[in-house]
Amino acid sequence: MHLSKTDPELAQLLQHELIRERDGLELIPSENIVSPAVLEALGSVGTNKYSEGYPGKRYYGGQEFVDKIESLAIERAKKLFDVTHANVQPYSGSPANQAVCFALLEPGEKLMGMHLLYGGHLTHGWKVNFSSKYYTAVQYPTGKDGYLDYDEIGRIAREEKPKLIFIGATAYPRIFDFARFAEIAHDVDAYLVADISHVSGLIIGGVHPSPVGCADVITTTTHKTLRGPRGAMILCNGEESNFLKPPPEKSRRYLPTLIDRAVFPGLQGGPHDHQTAAIAVALHEAAQPEFKEYAAQIVRNAKSLADHLLSYGFTLISGGTDNHMLLVDVTAKGLTGKIAEKTLDEVGITVNKNTIPFDTRSPYDPSGIRIGTPSLTTRGMKESEVAIIADVINRVLHHPDDDALKRRCHQIIKDLCAQFPIYPDLSYL
Ligand SMILES: Cc1ncc(COP(=O)(O)O)c(C=O)c1O
Structure with missing residues (x-):
């Protein structure tokens, strides 16, 4: 890569972003991970x-x-x-x-x-x-x-x-x-x-x-x-x-x-x-046949995540999902969307705060979060990995101030991501 020589400052930033995406779980429903060919x-x-x-x-x-x-x-x-x-x-x-x-x-x-x-x-x-x-x-x-x-x-x-x-x-x-x-x-x-x-x-x-x-x-x-x-x-x-x-x-x-x-x-x-x-x-x-399987797995993963979160007592808008996304009302757990987003961020899980229907809170600090499964499915994760992710979400959102727990959970997420690597040959440095 030439970028590291001509513009090391920018190359360093891109490398940090690459590592962030590699080591963390992107669960924002509107995001995905493109193939090296698309890149x-x-x-x-x-x-x-x-x-x-x-x-x-x-x-x-x-x-x-x-x-x-x-x-x-x-x-x-x-x-x-x-x-x-x-x-x-x-x-x-x-x-x-x-x-x-x-x-x-x-x-x-x-x-x-x-x-x-x-x-x-x-x-x-x-x-x-x-x-x-x-x-x-x-x-x-x-x-x-x-x-x-x-x-x-x-x-x-x-x-x-x-x-x-x-x-x-x-x-x-x-x-x-x-x-x-x-x-x-x-x-x-x-x-x-x-x-x-x-x-x-x-x-x-x-x-x-x-x-x-x-x-x-x-x-x-x-x-x-x-x-x-x-x-x-x-x-x-x-x-x-x-x-x-x-x-x-x-x-x-x-x-x-x-x-x-x-x-x-x-x-x-x-x-x-x-x-x-x-x-x-x-x-x-x-257009390839594998894409059909990919799409079906996105939905299976979302439904599985919904089932786990419901079993942990979370409130899902509409009671579940038919597609790639869940909308969770976190106020029932004594949190706000903003706090839930920040807490999950601290353990390497990126989601986004979101209003829920009939929200009484503001869009800047709403009652909900959106969670999606396209990116984790692209990495190859299936229902058994979703179970680990749901467990981490459940534990940290029940104890958002427990730093030792968050450190342990962050390690679990890092280890999981390491098993499903993205862009193994890519480096900006
Ligand atoms: C339904 C829908 N339409 C349009 C857009 C806009 O896309 P962009 O952010 O690329 O402008 C989005 C983005 O989130 C969307 O969810």
Whole structure:
């Protein structure tokens, strides 16, 4: 590695981050550990290139290989998700959602999404976000039981008549009923946008239903359960895109053109070609039969963790999980989300504090934590390792001030991680 010679200060920091990821357990549900191949593509010469436009229609020369790289990513995405159009250029999930709103709505028009404090994402209409500053946003909560209340969502939609409805969440441990949402959206003639950022890997793996056939547009980050680089894609069906010319009208028929024009030149300049290359690699990996087993193991691990935590008396929102994540109400154990996050951090377990439905506390120090299993499953851990992790979580959260216990538990986690190493050949020094 040259970095250690040219910039030892930065190399040292990257090495520390590598060791942190190697020695600790990342249980943040939106994180994962990419393959060395994805990492290699991400650190490639693609980052040197400007390629505003789309394959075959660019504003810069020298595109013979970049066109092929982007086309490969697009074809793989279309095949994997079974859609006719894929845009792989959004820099990340938030810009992808912004592009969809930009494509389908006029400023001030109404969109509806899940309330942030109940598990929705910022870009689905949260009050400080562009999605409510530039549009009129309506938010729907979950029911008291933590599940989406489809009757209530239908009622709000009929009352508010939004032009666009988001389904998708950042903290929701259950299956999304896309067909039910489609009925609600059709009822009020709204576009249905499924933001499957969290569950796209589970969908590819066949352990969560697909929104294809229900949603008009699908957005997804590529770096969560899909296990690719940071990035995003927008998927839809419709007439072949021609981003050079505005379509005659804004309608479902022209979704591909509307989406492409919104991403470029609407919101972005040059795509990140190194990121596109890495997305292509991740999609190739996700198309392999092993990925199905990976997705199924993510869910088995989450269910196993839920069962253990329930047996230790923890309160789980909705009583359990169907996917890769658990939402735990830690106040029942006399803790707050902030304290639980910090305590687990001290033993090498990274989780994130999170509000729970009907939370009476603030998002900065909420009542819950989110725990996810994508990363530990990538490392190869299964139910027997999950049992060890659950035991550590239980013990330290019952005795958050016991330093000797925390030292012992930290060692248990380090030993566990050493048995399931990541990037054994990588070093920045
Ligand atoms: C449902 C959902 N949509 C969009 C995003 C935004 O992705 P990004 O952080 O890449 O902008 C997230 C990120 O957590 C998410 O959970």
